[in-house]
């Protein structure tokens with residue numbers, strides 16, 4: 001089963017309860033290498049819980065989760081550390097450490113990975129920070145924020161903090177990044193800039209991602225455009241564009257359940273009143 005080995009994330013009938021609330025109900029899906037999955041759903045529908053479950057930050061009550069082919073649900077906390085380090089995570093609330101500089105924030109996953117992989121290593125004495133600085137500066141340059149290296153998160157704007165979060169989530173070049181609401185609370189121009197960065201990251205490293213968002217145009221951008229690395233801008237994807245077409249799918253959550261999975265065309269054709277809420281409908285009047 002070549003297909004199976006390709007799956008980066010697999011949920012099999014996953015359910016999770018907080019008190020009386022089912023935050024996830026019988027959730028099943030797969031995400032393969034290089035794929036993008038846009039996740040829509042009302043507030044409280046389980047989107048953040050789903051992302052946290054992928055890397056074992058919450059314990060599920062039923063079902064099975066596989067991450068990079070390994071069973072997350074059976075693992076003990078200490079064994080999850082290394083597995084978790086192979087995925088990037090942009091937290092909904094940002095999750096930057098206020099007391100660390102932006103450079104130190106972005107460096108954190110690199111240092112963490114080193115600790116996780118070689119806990120007893122004598123290399124740790126060799127001042128690894130100097131090795132990390134070049135990489136941290138490179139990834140900050142990617143999000144056009146190298147100049148903020150020594151600043152603190154409180155000294156930059158909300159949109160810049162989100163870009164720092166993206167730099168931190170991708171600094172280890174993970175094959176999978178989980179983005180929780182990357183554009184929430186940002187003006188449309190900054191939001192589009194952030195989404196272009198996500199596409200650029202995808203096209204640079206063939207990164208797979210789960211992207212939670214409330215903005216339909218975020219999904220449209222990932223489904224319909226690719227970042228042209230030579231030109232440094234977004235190009236529309238044509239339907240015959242084998243390498244890129246069909247790589248982005250949509251998922252809609254409602255009260256912990258996945259009520260829709262499909263392509264952008266299928267999403268737009270849905271008759272379900274709840275699903276339709278997440279689709280931006282064209283204005284039909286002339287002019």
Ligand SMILES: Nc1ncnc2c1ncn2[C@@H]1O[C@H](COP(=O)(O)OP(=O)(O)OP(=O)(O)O)[C@@H](O)[C@H]1O
Pocket residue numbers: 018019021022023041042043044045046047048049050092
């Ligand atoms: N730590 C927790 N303790 C108790 N209930 C929780 C906890 N975290 C989430 N919930 C509940 O689980 C459900 C799903 O929450 P979740 O945060 O996954 O929603 P969401 O889709 O991410 O919402 P939003 O769009 O507002 O971010 C909600 O009913 C929420 O109140």
Ligand SMILES: [Mg+2]
Pocket residue numbers: 047048049092
């Ligand atoms: Mg959430």
